[in-house]
Amino acid sequence: MGGTFDPIHNGHLGIAQSVAEQLDFDRVLFIPTGNPNFKQDRKVTPGPARAHMVKLAIKGHEHFELDTCEVDRAGITYTADTLKELTERFPGAELYFIMGADSAATLVHWRRAEQVADLCHIVVVQRPGQSMEFVRAALESSPIAFSVRYVDVPQVDVSSTDIRERVRRGDTIEDMLPRAVAEYIENNGLYKE
Ligand code: ATP
Ligand code: MG
Numbered sequence: 594m595g596g597t598f599d600p601i602h603n604g605h606l607g608i609a610q611s612v613a614e615q616l617d618f619d620r621v622l623f624i625p626t627g628n629p630n631f632k633q634d635r636k637v638t639p640g641p642a643r644a645h646m647v648k649l650a651i652k653g654h655e656h657f658e659l660d661t662c663e664v665d666r667a668g669i670t671y672t673a674d675t676l677k678e679l680t681e682r683f684p685g686a687e688l689y690f691i692m693g694a695d696s697a698a699t700l701v702h703w704r705r706a707e708q709v710a711d712l713c714h715i716v717v718v719q720r721p722g723q724s725m726e727f728v729r730a731a732l733e734s735s736p737i738a739f740s741v742r743y744v745d746v747p748q749v750d751v752s753s754t755d756i757r758e759r760v761r762r763g764d765t766i767e768d769m770l771p772r773a774v775a776e777y778i779e780n781n782g783l784y785k786e
Contacts, residue, residue, distance in 0.1 A: 640664030
């Protein structure tokens with residue numbers, strides 16, 4: 594599961610848990626983006642800090658792992674490169690990329706999307722406020738043959754954007770993310786401006 598994770602929250606953890614159970618996954622790798630291609634318009638928290646928050650969030654989850662390959666890679670990172678690296682690191686593994694409907698709606702425009710389609714199955718989960726019909730239409734009308742699984746998960750109406758805005762306003766973020774992550778944000782003064 595890739596994401597900016599700025600910060601990681603209960604939506605991310607919830608979909609990972611539910612999908613992993615339903616599809617009987619051996620493990621879920623959380624891969625924070627290095628230099629997100631789609632988010633060059635705003636200041637993203639440095640990779641090591643985002644990765645650390647992931648680490649705090651998944652502590653105690655037996656099947657969850659932090660993977661820093663994108664944070665450690667120089668330049669703009671592309672999912673196609675990451676998947677290539679994962680196939681080399683885990684020969685014979687069957688890879689599934691978990692994503693919310695908003696990400697899935699953009700998938701056909703990703704750099705080397707056909708390579709992404711070749712290297713993994715796509716797991717799409719519903720996200721509050723996102724149209725699933727739009728996602729289906731986008732993927733079905735694409736010339737690229739994605740292997741897509743649509744998986745029902747409990748809906749969690751949380752986004753990192755909302756969390757960042759609440760911190761800036763001084764509002765509570767309790768119940769939106771693990772306590773250890775909220776404490777890290779507070780102790781390091783993240784999202785104050
Ligand atoms: P931001 O608001 O900064 O974009 P975000 O909450 O969307 O943050 P990302 O790191 O961008 O989080 O998302 C990583 C992945 O998790 C994406 O595939 C996204 O669709 C999915 N995702 C994030 N939050 C949810 C949620 N509440 N429900 C379902 N999927 C989610
Ligand atoms: Mg997002």
